[in-house]
Amino acid sequence: MPKFVDAALRRQEVVEAVFRIVAADGLERASLREVADEADLAVGSVRHYFASSDELLAHSFGVVVDRIAGRLDAAEDRLAETAPGTAEHRRGVLTLLGELLPLDEERAVDACVWMAFKNAARTRPFLAAEADRSHRTVAAVVGRLMMDLAGIDAAGGTGGPGQQRLVTEAERLLATLDGLTMHALLQPEWMTAQMCHDVLEAHLASLDSRAASH
Amino acid sequence: MPKFVDAALRRQEVVEAVFRIVAADGLERASLREVADEADLAVGSVRHYFASSDELLAHSFGVVVDRIAGRLDAAEDRLAETAPGTAEHRRGVLTLLGELLPLDEERAVDACVWMAFKNAARTRPFLAAEADRSHRTVAAVVGRLMMDLAGIDAAGGTGGPGQQRLVTEAERLLATLDGLTMHALLQPEWMTAQMCHDVLEAHLASLDSRAASH
């Protein structure tokens, strides 16, 4: 039997090289040669772990989705341990949604890579499956959060129209988050971390006051 | 004297070829050869009107920004002729903001090309100037609209904190719009034109109720 290395670990190293390149210079520089250089490997070696360029990119997309989903799940678990309506709960909601925003270096890289892949998926069919999974995952988290928040002021399931309103509000929150992420990445001079926080708080406050007046 | 053609018109034809390619297959297919083919020209001919590939792309970016800005200005003018608070005014606001969303074929192409260039500007310095102009233009329109809406319920300038709140709300509206556009382009199955409309109406309603309760 020959020499054995941890294939999963090597793949992860290559994927992280992809992340660094995409975050710094975009997907168009994530070629096999550039990735191999960044990972201190030869092109042939990278191709030993990923059959093709497409598989490397698709797998990288999957990893970043899993990373974000993992952070969201952890924040969701912590949120579930707080009592609704308390200041702690409100802070938990901010933390949960903040996991999607580029508020520190790690989340900035993730958000950047995530955005790049989501946009590329529009024109590259081999990324479409991961893009769908990504969207479904995040939409589910936001949907659960909206139901949670709605449960505070109007416990007991409201009928069809109320359900429709909830879906609309979930999509609105999702759109605001993605737009915020986009602005923070593309116009960092205008959209600072502080502004992200302010906008997010304003949105949550708006949800509260609207629900109260209804 | 030699043969004369309308250079501006030829340039416009080439730019529209760029739009078709970017909308269909993204910026990565907008090479000189592909654009020349799409415009039924030779590469050398395209290069006669645009000194380089960079200039072609930067100019195309500028054209799409101008087109969107023109539609916004027109909608803003029409809005100014309506009385604040009326249903007509509210419809005008929806129309104005709707100019940014991919609600029909023309706006979908514009939004798509616009997004593609904005994202590319993050890593391609020669697009940065247009991206800045684009952002400033749209932010100014949304800012004026927010001041207009704020003037309805709280006429007379409020001081510093009120100004700060207004900026935050403007950024929030802007983020929601861009996120909506993004979702409509990337996940058209979930984010339909109807859903765009519902979310936009919900956001405006939220602005009203929040302002009223303040």
Next chain:
DNA sequence: CGGGTCGGGGCACATCCGTGCTAAAAAGGG
């Protein structure tokens, strides 16, 4: 202590890209 298998590297080819440069065609004024 050999041999077979895997990790890792690299060559070569076809393809695409932007661009410098050259050349033909077109057309209106002298």
Next chain:
DNA sequence: CCCTTTTTAGCACGGATGTGCCCCGACCCG
């Protein structure tokens, strides 16, 4: 009619990319 200037077209070169294919060193098991 011809000449000048614009328009249009095309060639060729250097560079980058994905991929098929081959090679060699390293290692562990029999």
